[in-house]
Amino acid sequence: xxxxxxxxxxxxxxxxxxxxxxxxxxxxxxxxxxxxxxxxxxxxxxxxxxxxxxxxxxxxxxxxxxxxxxxxxxxxxxxxxxxxxxxxxxxxxxxxxxxxxxxxxxxxxxxxx
Amino acid sequence: xxxxxxxxxxxxxxxxxxxxxxxxxxxxxxxxxxxxxxxxxxxxxxxxxxxxxxxxxxxxxxxxxxxxxxxxxxxxxxxxxxxxxxxxxxxxxxxxxxxxxxxxxxxxxxxxxxxxxxxxxxxxxxxxxxxxxxxxxxxxxxxxxxxxxxxxxxxxxxxxxxxxxxxxxxxxxxxxxxxxxxxxxxxxxxxxxxxxxxxxxxxxxxxxxxxxxxxxxxxxxxxxxxxxxxxxxxxxxxxxxxxxxxxxxxxxxxxxxxxxxxxxxxxxxxxxxxxxxxxxxxxxxxxxxxxxxxxxxxxxxxxxxxxxxxxxxxxxxxxxxxxxxxxxxxxxxxxxxxxxxxxxxxxxxxxxxxxxxxxxxxxxxxxxxxxxxxxxxxxxxxxxxxxxxxxxxxxxxxxxxxxxxxxxxxxxxxxxxxxxxxxxxxxxxxxxxxxxxxxxxxxxxxxxxxxxxxxxxxxxxxxxxxxxxxxxxxxxxxxxxxxxxxxxxxxxxxxxxxxxxxxxxxxxxxxxxxxxxxxxxxxxxxxxxxxxxxxxxxxxxxxxxxxxxxxxxxxxxxxxxxxxxxxxxxxxxxxxxxxxxxxxxxxxxxxxxxxxxxxxxxxxxxxxxxxxxxxxxxxxxxxxxxxxxxxxx
Numbered sequence: 001x002x003x004x005x006x007x008x009x010x011x012x013x014x015x016x017x018x019x020x021x022x023x024x025x026x027x028x029x030x031x032x033x034x035x036x037x038x039x040x041x042x043x044x045x046x047x048x049x050x051x052x053x054x055x056x057x058x059x060x061x062x063x064x065x066x067x068x069x070x071x072x073x074x075x076x077x078x079x080x081x082x083x084x085x086x087x088x089x090x091x092x093x094x095x096x097x098x099x100x101x102x103x104x105x106x107x108x109x110x111x112x113x
Numbered sequence: 114x115x116x117x118x119x120x121x122x123x124x125x126x127x128x129x130x131x132x133x134x135x136x137x138x139x140x141x142x143x144x145x146x147x148x149x150x151x152x153x154x155x156x157x158x159x160x161x162x163x164x165x166x167x168x169x170x171x172x173x174x175x176x177x178x179x180x181x182x183x184x185x186x187x188x189x190x191x192x193x194x195x196x197x198x199x200x201x202x203x204x205x206x207x208x209x210x211x212x213x214x215x216x217x218x219x220x221x222x223x224x225x226x227x228x229x230x231x232x233x234x235x236x237x238x239x240x241x242x243x244x245x246x247x248x249x250x251x252x253x254x255x256x257x258x259x260x261x262x263x264x265x266x267x268x269x270x271x272x273x274x275x276x277x278x279x280x281x282x283x284x285x286x287x288x289x290x291x292x293x294x295x296x297x298x299x300x301x302x303x304x305x306x307x308x309x310x311x312x313x314x315x316x317x318x319x320x321x322x323x324x325x326x327x328x329x330x331x332x333x334x335x336x337x338x339x340x341x342x343x344x345x346x347x348x349x350x351x352x353x354x355x356x357x358x359x360x361x362x363x364x365x366x367x368x369x370x371x372x373x374x375x376x377x378x379x380x381x382x383x384x385x386x387x388x389x390x391x392x393x394x395x396x397x398x399x400x401x402x403x404x405x406x407x408x409x410x411x412x413x414x415x416x417x418x419x420x421x422x423x424x425x426x427x428x429x430x431x432x433x434x435x436x437x438x439x440x441x442x443x444x445x446x447x448x449x450x451x452x453x454x455x456x457x458x459x460x461x462x463x464x465x466x467x468x469x470x471x472x473x474x475x476x477x478x479x480x481x482x483x484x485x486x487x488x489x490x491x492x493x494x495x496x497x498x499x500x501x502x503x504x505x506x507x508x509x510x511x512x513x514x515x516x517x518x519x520x521x522x523x524x525x526x527x528x529x530x531x532x533x534x535x536x537x538x539x540x541x542x543x544x545x546x547x548x549x550x551x552x553x554x555x556x557x558x559x560x561x562x563x564x565x566x567x568x569x570x571x572x573x574x575x576x577x578x579x580x581x582x583x584x585x586x587x588x589x590x591x592x593x594x595x596x597x598x599x600x601x602x603x604x605x606x607x608x609x610x611x612x613x614x615x616x617x618x619x620x621x622x623x624x625x626x627x628x629x630x631x632x633x634x635x636x637x638x639x640x641x642x643x644x645x646x647x648x649x650x651x652x653x654x655x656x657x658x659x660x661x662x663x664x665x666x667x668x669x670x671x672x673x674x675x676x677x678x679x680x681x682x683x684x685x686x687x688x689x690x691x692x693x694x695x696x697x698x699x700x701x702x703x704x705x706x707x708x709x710x711x712x713x714x715x716x717x718x719x720x721x722x723x724x725x726x727x728x729x730x731x732x733x734x735x736x737x738x739x740x741x742x743x744x745x746x
Contacts, residue, residue: 029667032670095729109701112705
């Protein structure tokens with residue numbers, strides 16, 4: 001059982017390393033960073049306590065929001081999805097990404113206290 | 114639904130029937146004396162002479178000096194004034210042996226006043242003067258003049274005067290229409306709370322109405338259309354005022370009282386107990402005064418107790434027992450029926466004359482008795498019951514010779530019986546208290562003694578149980594027994610014995626403090642909201658570093674992936690875009706530290722629009738470059 005799981009994972013990693021374009025890998029690295037930041041914040045909250053709760057929430061939501069926006073960017077940039085996003089060029093996707101982030105950061109800074 | 118309506122109607126009618134009114138206000142003998150005094154004042158003119166003389170005659174009292182009064186009237190008479198003639202004629206009629214000389218001119222003047230053009234008052238005065246002086250008058254003319262007057266002036270006083278005038282006319286005249294006015298006038302009376310019935314014109318108008326209505330009804334021998342309740346309400350209104358503003362008001366009250374006492378149809382009966390309605394062995398007779406409104410006793414009446422029921426047990430003690438008349442007062446020996454002490458509801462009926470109104474009265478009678486204390490036994494019982502109780506019997510009103518000692522191992526007990534002195538029946542008065550009074554400290558503790566099922570009173574004092582009431586102050590306490598009740602003639606305060614109480618854990622005997630109700634209370638310290646517990650700075654700093662560490666990881670990964678900024682063109686839009694973007698991020702930091710949302714939005718709008726334009730240019734250039742270079746497939 002575990003054998004098959006390990007083999008699946010190793011196969012997946014191989015495929016990933018070979019067939020994913022670099023741009024997407026860059027974004028994937030960014031995604032990993034965001035996720036780790038969020039996870040560490042959550043760990044702190046679990047261990048030390050929720051004070052101050054608003055700060056925790058804004059930090060956590062910032063991570064979650066950034067993750068989602070980055071995923072959207074990745075989907076829209078992926079050349080394999082080009083057919084679904086005919087009207088949206090990669091530059092347009094990036095511009096949307098930046099604008100959404102501005103709004104997100106505005107809200108996060110407001111709430112962080 | 115119909116059944117319910119019918120049933121409720123029936124119940125309502127029963128309730129209304131049973132609650133017949135009895136007069137709440139009436140003239141007492143002092144009030145009648147005061148009325149007489151007001152009317153006996155020395156008179157200044159003919160009008161006041163008329164009120165005094167005629168008023169007193171209505172009360173059944175003759176004027177002190179008739180001859181002098183007659184002379185006064187004759188000298189003040191003005192034969193050319195109808196009013197003057199009226200006063201003189203009426204007053205002389207009330208005085209014995211007083212005759213007013215009448216000339217033809219006088220008669221003609223009076224007859225001429227009887228016409229439609231005179232006021233009702235003038236018609237009344239001339240008709241009364243004519244009839245008092247014994248001169249003939251044409252009744253039919255008067256009737257038509259009155260009818261014309263009533264139709265022109267519809268106010269209350271006019272109609273009252275018309276009624277008065279009609280009572281002086283001959284019985285053959287057609288007085289039917291004027292008689293109907295009584296009913297119409299009665300409808301104009303104001304009912305105040307179901308107790309009073311009066312005209313809004315006031316007491317005088319109401320009193321004059323009563324005397325006029327009964328005068329006319331007696332004259333034509335027809336019962337006035339006034340219901341019993343209405344008569345009683347009129348009695349309440351007229352006799353509620355005990356001091357009168359003017360002579361005319363006093364006169365109107367006197368004439369109303371006279372007509373209510375002496376008319377042929379309705380005579381209101383006033384029943385009042387002489388003194389408090391209380392009976393005891395020393396005073397076994399219930400005395401009732403049964404009078405008319407002028408406080409004259411009704412000797413023709415026969416007073417009967419229809420039923421006497423005890424209010425507590427609702428058992429009937431008496432039924433159909435007659436009162437005997439003695440010296441103008443009706444009395445009944447109620448103690449002969451040997452009632453137990455308490456309150457009794459008497460329903461009394463006054464018969465003897467069909468004219469009597471309000472002749473059913475409800476009275477509450479109290480029967481008192483004297484109490485005596487039997488078998489007062491005091492004892493000190495050991496709690497573990499090892500030593501038998503020593504009972505000491507004390508007789509009222511002596512005090513026990515030895516004082517009793519009770520400490521924490523003993524209980525002080527007291528038993529006694531309260532009985533009626535004469536009958537020996539056991540009593541349970543409302544107040545049976547045991548009071549312990551410490552002579553040294555002035556402290557007083559009161560307990561209630563409760564009777565058991567056999568009506569034996571018991572009181573037990575356990576020093577350990579009761580130490581809070583005593584504040585654990587040991588010492589000699591004087592024991593008092595207090596017995597009281599509304600139906601007891603001899604309430605008792607008896608110093609039975611002295612009790613020495615010993616309490617355990619005696620605190621230092623402090624003097625009794627006055628109630629600390631108005632001294633300053635202890636100050637309340639306000640506890641401000643405590644700030645929440647923060648984790649130590651080391652932990653926070655460690656975690657801050659930890660949270661920032663993935664950024665390093667990101668940089669490493671990116672480096673490994675070969676991400677670079679080799680495509681960075683130094684075109685103005687690119688530079689400007691990056692500057693603008695950096696400015697926006699800087700604004701976020703400044704927002705966190707200094708600004709509020711409105712200021713941030715303002716700056717953001719400026720920087721944002723600048724960045725947008727630059728970025729748009731930059732990305733457009735990039736897009737053109739990438740499509741031309743075929744970077745994207």
